[in-house]
Amino acid sequence: MTPRRPSMGAAVAPLLALAVFINYVDRGNLATAAPLIKDQLRLSTTQIGLLLSAFFWSYTPGQALSGWLAERIGPYRTLALGLGLWSLATACMGLAGGFMALIALRIVLGVGESAAFPCAAKLLAQHMPSSRLGAANGLIGVGLALGPAFGTFAGGLLMARVGWRPVFLLFGLVSLAWLIPWWRVTRRAEQAQTEPTPPAPSFGAILRRREAWGAALGHFASNYSFYFVISWLPLYLVKARGFSTAHMAEVGGLIYLVYAVSSLGVGWLTDRWIGAGASETLARKSAVITSHLLSAASLVASTLGDERVSVAALFCAAIAFGFNTSSIFAIGQTLAGPRAAGKWMGVQNGLGNIAGIAGPIVTGLVVDATGQFFWAFIIAAAVTLLGVVGWGVIIRRVAPLAWDAEAWEHQGGNDR
Numbered sequence: 001m002t003p004r005r006p007s008m009g010a011a012v013a014p015l016l017a018l019a020v021f022i023n024y025v026d027r028g029n030l031a032t033a034a035p036l037i038k039d040q041l042r043l044s045t046t047q048i049g050l051l052l053s054a055f056f057w058s059y060t061p062g063q064a065l066s067g068w069l070a071e072r073i074g075p076y077r078t079l080a081l082g083l084g085l086w087s088l089a090t091a092c093m094g095l096a097g098g099f100m101a102l103i104a105l106r107i108v109l110g111v112g113e114s115a116a117f118p119c120a121a122k123l124l125a126q127h128m129p130s131s132r133l134g135a136a137n138g139l140i141g142v143g144l145a146l147g148p149a150f151g152t153f154a155g156g157l158l159m160a161r162v163g164w165r166p167v168f169l170l171f172g173l174v175s176l177a178w179l180i181p182w183w184r185v186t187r188r189a190e191q192a193q194t195e196p197t198p199p200a201p202s203f204g205a206i207l208r209r210r211e212a213w214g215a216a217l218g219h220f221a222s223n224y225s226f227y228f229v230i231s232w233l234p235l236y237l238v239k240a241r242g243f244s245t246a247h248m249a250e251v252g253g254l255i256y257l258v259y260a261v262s263s264l265g266v267g268w269l270t271d272r273w274i275g276a277g278a279s280e281t282l283a284r285k286s287a288v289i290t291s292h293l294l295s296a297a298s299l300v301a302s303t304l305g306d307e308r309v310s311v312a313a314l315f316c317a318a319i320a321f322g323f324n325t326s327s328i329f330a331i332g333q334t335l336a337g338p339r340a341a342g343k344w345m346g347v348q349n350g351l352g353n354i355a356g357i358a359g360p361i362v363t364g365l366v367v368d369a370t371g372q373f374f375w376a377f378i379i380a381a382a383v384t385l386l387g388v389v390g391w392g393v394i395i396r397r398v399a400p401l402a403w404d405a406e407a408w409e410h411q412g413g414n415d416r
Helices: 012-040 045-072 075-093 099-113 116-127 130-162 164-192 203-207 210-240 245-275 280-304 307-352 354-370 374-384 386-394
Strands: none
Touching: 012 045, 012 075, 012 099, 012 116, 012 130, 012 164, 012 210, 012 245, 045 075, 045 099, 045 116, 045 210, 045 307, 045 354, 075 099, 075 116, 075 164, 116 130, 116 307, 130 164, 130 210, 130 245, 130 280, 130 307, 203 210, 203 307, 210 245, 210 280, 210 307, 210 354, 210 374, 210 386, 245 280, 245 307, 280 307, 280 374, 280 386, 307 354, 354 374, 374 386
16 A cells, blocks of 8 residues: 655745746856956966865765765755855855855855755655656756746846846845744754654665666766856856847857756656556656766757857757756655655765766866867766767666665664
8 A cells, every 4th residue: 555645745846846946046157257257366277177176075075964864854944054154155255255155155155955856855855755746846947947047048138237246145145034034944844744654774785786877877867967057048148149248148048947947847748647547667768868878969069050050959968957857856755655755865975966077077177178169068968968878778667666674774863
């Protein structure tokens, strides 16, 4: 029999989407400001790559810590602590005096933002059947897409008028306002969860599953192409394609808006497909494999074509990202089940975000060495194709895994 899932309240999922929106506004501000910071602080492209990468130095290992905290003190409190920390780090970046200060604050930002996806995964897996996870994660994907859209468009236009420092201060302080409705809504939700739950499996038990490694490889490949676009799109459009900061903001904002629509639509469609009788394996795998193939083709077309072809291809890449977002999290949540979802996503998203460490550095070095973005685009496309192996070959079936007695090892204070 399927256990009854407790209700989390109608407002929690939209607030999760809003938290992810804020997450991507705050982490993406640096990419939007990169052309201005590069000129004002006289930084090389390699140094910009290090700044973009520094966020992931703490964000990647922080995934496991956040997954563990979500099990120990609850996903509601963990997410609130994380958002408060990253909002303050964002505001302080507006006061940073130089390169090393920005590096340090990007590391603090990564620690705070690492709470978002393990906590969201834990809450959705606890409260929703797997056949409805596509639409729920599609809504999260809307926040993920509209965050860069708003940050690139509104942030870019504001930076063009007042500079980058006031924008960091403003966005960081406004982000803190999210905590007010979150505390009001989740206080009641936490009190409603009175039933005891079995302990989560250990990290070791999760890492022994081939599905975890398949999901991590797929997530890595997806993140490499997505972070390539989100991190370098402003600088690419301004420096390589000759866009003004305002024009870049308009085009970049529209690209992310297309991504948001695609994410919500594909999440809803895959759930409908499953509801009509398709297996979760067929529906979820079809979405992610299509995403990786289309993303790779779009990146190649973007660097080979003229300005119009390049922009059109970037819009196609945004559509492809929407195919991916709802399914990569739904696959992990389905495989892990409600007991393991927090830790599982800490592992999957943590290993997947190694792309955030390596990608910006590789891109910065390649652009500095060649003087153009061509090979950076080709590398991103090649890495994206690895996702077909992870999702399509290593993961055989998308279905809840059995966590037997061996999975509960090291519980009672000795969990690793």
